[in-house]
Every structure is written in structure tokens, then in C-alpha cells.
Amino acid sequence: MLHVRDLTVAYPSSGPVLHAVTLTLPGPEVHAIIGPNSAGKSTLLHTIAGHLTPTTGSLHLDGDDVTGWRPETAVRAGIALTPQGRRLSPTLTVAEHFAAPRPGGGRPDQWPVDDLLDMFPGLAARWGHRAHQLCGGEQQMLTIACALRTAPRLLLVDEPTKGLAPVVADQITTVLRKLPARGVSVLVALPHATVAATVADTMHVLAAGQLLGSAPTGVAASIALRGQKATATRASQYRQRSR
Numbered sequence: 001m002l003h004v005r006d007l008t009v010a011y012p013s014s015g016p017v018l019h020a021v022t023l024t025l026p027g028p029e030v031h032a033i034i035g036p037n038s039a040g041k042s043t044l045l046h047t048i049a050g051h052l053t054p055t056t057g058s059l060h061l062d063g064d065d066v067t068g069w070r071p072e073t074a075v076r077a078g079i080a081l082t083p084q085g086r087r088l089s090p091t092l093t094v095a096e097h098f099a100a101p102r103p104g105g106g107r108p109d110q111w112p113v114d115d116l117l118d119m120f121p122g123l124a125a126r127w128g129h130r131a132h133q134l135c136g137g138e139q140q141m142l143t144i145a146c147a148l149r150t151a152p153r154l155l156l157v158d159e160p161t162k163g164l165a166p167v168v169a170d171q172i173t174t175v176l177r178k179l180p181a182r183g184v185s186v187l188v189a190l191p192h193a194t195v196a197a198t199v200a201d202t203m204h205v206l207a208a209g210q211l212l213g214s215a216p217t218g219v220a221a222s223i224a225l226r227g228q229k230a231t232a233t234r235a236s237q238y239r240q241r242s243r
């Protein structure tokens with residue numbers, strides 16, 4: 001489905017921040033990119049969405065070479081990005097967000113608004129409210145709903161649970177998990193394996209712009225758990241030694 005090969009990306013004001021990243025999303029599944037701050041997660045998502053042009057490497061979506069495509073062209077090809085920071089129009093209502101023209105004219109098949117409201121029932125109750133009147137979770141839901149309105153094949157989501165209460169974060173990850181059944185592949189950037197384990201089938205670990213590895217979530221979660229146990233054991237040994 002999506003093949004990212006040897007992707008190197010630099011900003012004009014800096015050297016490369018992604019170094020020969022290679023990963024594959026084979027079909028409609030949820031994949032997570034995990035890594036600490038500045039690992040390059042947002043850079044990767046923005047490059048796939050056409051906001052940044054790679055220095056080297058390639059991007060293929062369902063066999064089409066989409067490397068270096070403009071963002072509007074990427075949207076028409078079925079790539080939607082939900083960036084960090086919930087970039088909504090603060091004075092537009094929920095209804096107006098759904099009615100607003102899509103970037104690049106959007107795709108011919110838009111997701112029906114009723115489907116989106118079934119997915120995010122909280123937004124139906126806020127239909128006439130302006131974006132700035134919504135709470136953080138509702139703003140995130142509206143941002144994701146607007147991206148889904150373009151009927152993407154691939155949804156890129158950058159830290160969707162950041163700053164949200166656990167119960168609201170759960171509502172969002174529950175929606176993301178349902179998307180592959182609707183034919184949508186999801187690549188979600190998250191800081192920690194613990195949240196990623198609740199949503200993703202596969203995790204890709206990125207650090208300092210390099211992909212350290214990819215693993216099915218069960219395997220990745222057990223590696224993370226072993227890491228936590230080893231850390232707890234070392235902490236306990238340290239406490240005993242210091243008594």
C-alpha cells in the first residue's frame with residue numbers, strides 16, 4: 001500500500017533530520033511511528049503528505065510514485081494529514097468546517113457527513129458551535145473528521161491524543177482502530193509505546209531521524225515491557241544497595 005524507501009529529508013535551515021527511512025504499510029491497518037521529541041515523526045508525516053520534498057528516497061502509494069507531490073495532489077490521491085495543533089478555523093462552526101471546500105478541490109467521493117457524525121457523535125451535539133468554543137477533544141475529533149471528509153486511503157495523524165484526558169484519548173484511538181475496516185490505512189505518530197499498543201497493529205521506532213526497527217505491536221509491547229521490568233529491577237537493586 002504505502003512504501004517509504006530510503007527517505008532523507010532536510011529543512012533549508014538545517015541538515016538532514018530524517019536519514020534513509022524505510023517502512024511499509026502493507027494494507028489497511030493502523031501503524032504507529034513512536035519516538036521521543038525531535039525524533040522526526042512530524043517531518044515524516046509531512047513529507048508523505050507532500051508538505052516537504054525529500055532530498056533522496058521515494059514514496060509509493062498503491063504502486064503510484066507520489067514522491068514530491070504537492071499537498072493538494074496528495075489529497076486528491078487519497079492522502080490526508082491531521083497535523084499537530086488542530087489547525088481549525090476558530091470562527092467557523094462545526095457545520096461550516098464540514099461544508100468548507102477541501103484542499104485541491106478534494107476527491108470526488110467525500111465521506112458523508114452522517115457517517116462522520118456517527119463516528120463522532122459529540123460533534124453532532126456541537127453542530128452550530130464555533131471551533132474556538134469546542135474543548136480540546138472535540139477540536140481533535142473535528143480535525144480528524146475534516147481529514148476523513150476527503151475520503152482518504154491513507155490517514156496520517158500527528159499525536160492525536162496529546163494533552164487530552166485519558167477517556168477522550170480512548171474515544172479517539174477507538175475511532176482510529178475502526179478505520180481499516182472502512183479501507184483506510186492509518187499512520188499515527190505517538191511519543192510512547194504504551195499508547196501506541198492500544199491502537200496500532202505495528203510499531204515503527206524512530207530516534208534521531210533513523211528508523212531503529214519495526215515490529216508487530218504484541219512483539220514491540222513485550223520488548224517495551226521487558227525494558228520496563230529491567231528498569232524496575234535495576235531501580236530495586238539500586239534502592240537495596242543504598243540502604
Ligand SMILES: Nc1ncnc2c1ncn2[C@@H]1O[C@H](COP(=O)(O)OP(=O)(O)OP(=O)(O)O)[C@@H](O)[C@H]1O
Nearest residue numbers: 011013014017035036037038039040041042043044
Ligand atoms: N521548520 C523546521 N525548520 C528547521 N528544523 C525543523 C523544522 N521543523 C522541525 N525541525 C527539526 O527537525 C527535527 C525533527 O522534528 P520533528 O518535529 O519532525 O520531530 P517529532 O518527532 O515530531 O518531535 P515532536 O514530538 O517534538 O513533535 C527536530 O530537530 C526539529 O527541531
